[in-house]
Amino acid sequence: MNYWLMKSEPDAFSIDDLMACPEQTEPWDGIRNYQARNMMRDDMRVGDRVFFYHSSCPQPGVVGIMQVASEPYPDPTQFDPDNKYHDPKSSPDNPRWQLVDVKFESKFDELVSLKALKANPELADMALLKRGNRLSIMPVSKAHWQVICAMAGATA
């Protein structure tokens, strides 16, 4: 089992939106970065656990936990000309972008803020905190996973 972190701007899609979804499951669409795609396509397994991270907002940080809920499959938004994630260079015969579904697991009582993450020496080498990191999906080590769960007062 692997651990991950996935970012979303809460204005677009927040953990509360995920909780409100039917079955609390949602396709994680709109990823248009090859590294992030490759991780969803090649490395994620159903049941993997994922930190939900709110980015580009007043309080960036980890807000809860979800799980990978499907095998990878083509992101349908890439084929829809009216969708903001439409990719004219992709086609159903040769899809460029893949996604997985995610499923809500838990929401932290209080978010673990980016500031708190940066202040914890045990997380110093975490990819999320590396200078200039812009990846929206990244792996999390088991050790870091447990540290962050402890910071949230949640069971790892």
Next chain:
DNA sequence: GCCAACGTTGGC
């Protein structure tokens, strides 16, 4: 709104 960092594009 600013700016640093970084990915992508496209001409050559």
Next chain:
DNA sequence: GCCAACGTTGGC
């Protein structure tokens, strides 16, 4: 294959 220009991300 190089590299300048451009667009996007994301914290502040």
